[in-house]
Amino acid sequence: MTAGLSADFMVVRSLFSVTAGFEVAPGSVLGLVGSNGSGKSTIVEAIAGLLPVSKGSIGLEGALLDDAATATFVDARHRHVGVAFQEPRLFPHMSVWENVAFGIDARSRRSQSPWRPRRSQQVQPSGSTVDLRSMRLRGQAADHIWSLMEAFGLSELAARRPTSLSGGQAQLVSLVRALASEPRLLILDEPFSAMDVDVRFNVRNQLSDWLSSFSGPTVLISHDAGDAFVLADQIAVLEAGAITQSGTPDDIRRRPTTRFAASLAGTNRVTVDANAGVLSIPGSPLTLLTWDHTAAGQVVATIPAEAIALYTSQPAGSPRNTWSTTVESIQQMGSVVRVGLGVPLALAVDVTPSSVTELGLVPGSAVWASVKATEVNIADGVNM
Amino acid sequence: MAVSLFVLPLIALASNAPWSSLGQIYTSPVALDALRISAIASITATLICVVLGVPLAFVLARTDFPGRRIVRALVVLPMVLPPVVGGTALLLAFGRRGMVGGPLYDATGLLLPYSMWGVVLANVFVAMPFLVVTVYGALRALDRRPEAAAATLGASEAYILRRITLPAIAPSVGAGVVLCWARALGEFGATVTFAGNLEGRTQTLPLAVFVTLGSDRDGAVAISLMLVAVSVTVLIALRERWWGQL
The missing domain is CATH 3.40.50.300 (P-loop containing nucleotide triphosphate hydrolases)
Structure with missing residues (x-):
C-alpha cells in the first residue's frame, strides 16, 4: 500500500x-x-x-x-x-464564516460534551472588519481560516447566509x-x-x-x-x-484511446486509410497529409481541436490540408469555444471567444479550415 | 354556503357575548380555577410531549426496525380515535383496577384518574400525535446532504444533531409544539372520561363551558370566546406554515 x-x-x-x-x-x-x-x-x-x-x-x-x-x-x-x-x-442557518470554520470547530471540541459548548475568549480573527459574534474559535485557528477566506475572496461574504x-x-x-x-x-x-x-x-x-x-x-x-x-x-x-x-x-491529449477521452482532451479521432503520409477518409472526398509516413492501412488519426485554424475566405499560401466546410455547432466550454464542423469531415475546433466574434461565426457559417501536417498524428492503439 | 357554516356560529357566539361583564366572569372562581387547571395541564402535557415525542419522531423517521409501520400507525391513532374511547381506554389501563394503574396504586398510592395528573395524561394521549407527526414530517423532508457534509468535516453524531439537524427542524418543532398545546387546551372527551369534571381539581376550560352552558349561559359564552381568541392566535402564529400552502 x-x-x-x-x-x-x-x-x-x-x-x-x-x-x-x-x-x-x-x-x-x-x-x-x-x-x-x-x-x-x-x-x-x-x-x-x-x-x-x-x-x-x-x-x-x-x-x-x-x-x-x-x-x-x-x-x-x-x-x-x-x-x-x-x-x-x-449549512443554511449558519453564516459563511461559521460554515468555513465548522470543521475546525467540530474537531476541536470533539472530546467535549457537544451539549455544553465552551465559549472562548477571542471572538474575532484579527483583521476582520465583519461582525462575527457567533464564532467560537480561538485566535490562531481563527486567523488561519480568516486568511484562507481572504485569499479566496470570501472575507467580504463572511457574515452572509448561504441563501443570499x-x-x-x-x-x-x-x-x-x-x-x-x-x-x-x-x-x-x-x-x-x-x-x-x-x-x-x-x-x-x-x-x-x-x-x-x-x-x-x-x-x-x-x-x-x-x-x-x-x-x-x-x-x-x-x-x-x-x-x-x-x-x-x-x-490523454496525444493518445486518447476512446472517443470520449478524445473529446475531453479536445482531440479529434478520425478513422482513415493511410498510405505514405496521405490519409484518405472513407466516405469523404477529403484527404489529409500527416508527418507520419510509417503508418499504413486503416488507422486512427488524431488532430488536436486547438490545432485547426478557421478562416472566412480561402487562406493564401500553403494549400495543403485546407478545405471549405460549414459550422454546425458552437458551444462555450470553459474559457474556449468549441466549434463543430460539418461535411466533408466532422471535427471539433477550439477557438477563443474573441475569434468567434471576429470571424462572425454562427451555426451555418461557411468557413475554411486548415491544419498543419505536423499536427496530424497517428494513434498507437485503435479502440473505437 | 360552506363558509357561512363555519362563520355563522362564530357570529352567534360573538353577538351573544356579555361584553360588559366579561371581566367579572373571567375573575369568577369557576373561570379562574378552570383557567389555572387548563394552563397547568396543557403546558405540562406539552412539555411531556416534547420530551417523549421528539425522540419518538427521530426513531420513526431515521431508524428501521420490524413493525415500524405499525408503530407509526399506532402513534397516529389517537388523532382519529373518538376522545371518549381514548379516555375509556386510559381508564382501563391506568384506573384504580387497571392493568398499570392497579399495581401503581398498590406500590405508590398514586391515583391517576380524577386528578390533575389524569388531566395531563389525557392531554398527552390526545395531543402528542400532533407533535410527533409534525416533527416526523420535517425529518423525512429534511435534506440530509448537509449532515453528510458535516460528518466529513469531523462532526460527531451528537454535534451534527445539535448544530445541523435540530436548527434545521426547529420551525417544525415550534409549529408542532403550538399545535400540540392547542389540542391539549381544547381537550374534552378523554379528559372528562378519564379525569372527570371536578371543579377546582380537574375541570378545564372546555369542561367549564359545557357545565355552565345549562346554568349560566353568559359564563359559557365568555369562556368560549376566550378559547376562540386562543385558537385565532394559534392560527396567526402558524399562518405562514398553512396559509402559504393554500
Whole structure:
C-alpha cells in the first residue's frame, strides 16, 4: 500500500455499479474526468466514507479506510477527507464564516460534551472588519481560516447566509470549507461548475497555489477536461462506471484511446486509410497529409481541436490540408469555444471567444479550415 | 354556503357575548380555577410531549426496525380515535383496577384518574400525535446532504444533531409544539372520561363551558370566546406554515 491514496474497489448500487482503481501519491492531483452519470459522485461518496464499498478496499497513508474483505469501515468523521461538494451542501442557518470554520470547530471540541459548548475568549480573527459574534474559535485557528477566506475572496461574504449567495459563491464556500478542515486527503467534486468564467479562472489559480503546498493526495472530479488538465498530474477517464484510460494529461491529449477521452482532451479521432503520409477518409472526398509516413492501412488519426485554424475566405499560401466546410455547432466550454464542423469531415475546433466574434461565426457559417501536417498524428492503439 | 357554516356560529357566539361583564366572569372562581387547571395541564402535557415525542419522531423517521409501520400507525391513532374511547381506554389501563394503574396504586398510592395528573395524561394521549407527526414530517423532508457534509468535516453524531439537524427542524418543532398545546387546551372527551369534571381539581376550560352552558349561559359564552381568541392566535402564529400552502 502506498503512502498516498490507494483505491481499488467496486460499489454496487441499485441501478448501476462503479469500479475504480487508482493511486494518488502525496502532494499530487488525480483528475477523474467523466460525463454525468459516469459514477463520479459514487466514487466521491465511497472515498469520503458516506457509502461503503461492495468489493475491494480504500487506503490512505498506509491504513485501510474501507475494506470489504475484512469488514473494515472508518466513519466519515474520522477519515479527515475534505470534500468540496458540487451541490455545495452548506449549512443554511449558519453564516459563511461559521460554515468555513465548522470543521475546525467540530474537531476541536470533539472530546467535549457537544451539549455544553465552551465559549472562548477571542471572538474575532484579527483583521476582520465583519461582525462575527457567533464564532467560537480561538485566535490562531481563527486567523488561519480568516486568511484562507481572504485569499479566496470570501472575507467580504463572511457574515452572509448561504441563501443570499449566488451558486458560484456557494460553491466557493464549500471549497474553502474543505480546505480549512485540515484534510489529509482532498476531494474536489466539480469545484468550479457553478462559477462564472472569470471567477473560475481566479479561483483555479488560487487553488493551484494552495495545492502546491498541500502535502496530501487530491482527487479532482470534473466533466470539464480544461480544469483537470490544468490542475492534475494524472488523469483517469471514467465512462459508464469504469475507468477506461489513465495517464498523464499529455498521454490523454496525444493518445486518447476512446472517443470520449478524445473529446475531453479536445482531440479529434478520425478513422482513415493511410498510405505514405496521405490519409484518405472513407466516405469523404477529403484527404489529409500527416508527418507520419510509417503508418499504413486503416488507422486512427488524431488532430488536436486547438490545432485547426478557421478562416472566412480561402487562406493564401500553403494549400495543403485546407478545405471549405460549414459550422454546425458552437458551444462555450470553459474559457474556449468549441466549434463543430460539418461535411466533408466532422471535427471539433477550439477557438477563443474573441475569434468567434471576429470571424462572425454562427451555426451555418461557411468557413475554411486548415491544419498543419505536423499536427496530424497517428494513434498507437485503435479502440473505437 | 360552506363558509357561512363555519362563520355563522362564530357570529352567534360573538353577538351573544356579555361584553360588559366579561371581566367579572373571567375573575369568577369557576373561570379562574378552570383557567389555572387548563394552563397547568396543557403546558405540562406539552412539555411531556416534547420530551417523549421528539425522540419518538427521530426513531420513526431515521431508524428501521420490524413493525415500524405499525408503530407509526399506532402513534397516529389517537388523532382519529373518538376522545371518549381514548379516555375509556386510559381508564382501563391506568384506573384504580387497571392493568398499570392497579399495581401503581398498590406500590405508590398514586391515583391517576380524577386528578390533575389524569388531566395531563389525557392531554398527552390526545395531543402528542400532533407533535410527533409534525416533527416526523420535517425529518423525512429534511435534506440530509448537509449532515453528510458535516460528518466529513469531523462532526460527531451528537454535534451534527445539535448544530445541523435540530436548527434545521426547529420551525417544525415550534409549529408542532403550538399545535400540540392547542389540542391539549381544547381537550374534552378523554379528559372528562378519564379525569372527570371536578371543579377546582380537574375541570378545564372546555369542561367549564359545557357545565355552565345549562346554568349560566353568559359564563359559557365568555369562556368560549376566550378559547376562540386562543385558537385565532394559534392560527396567526402558524399562518405562514398553512396559509402559504393554500
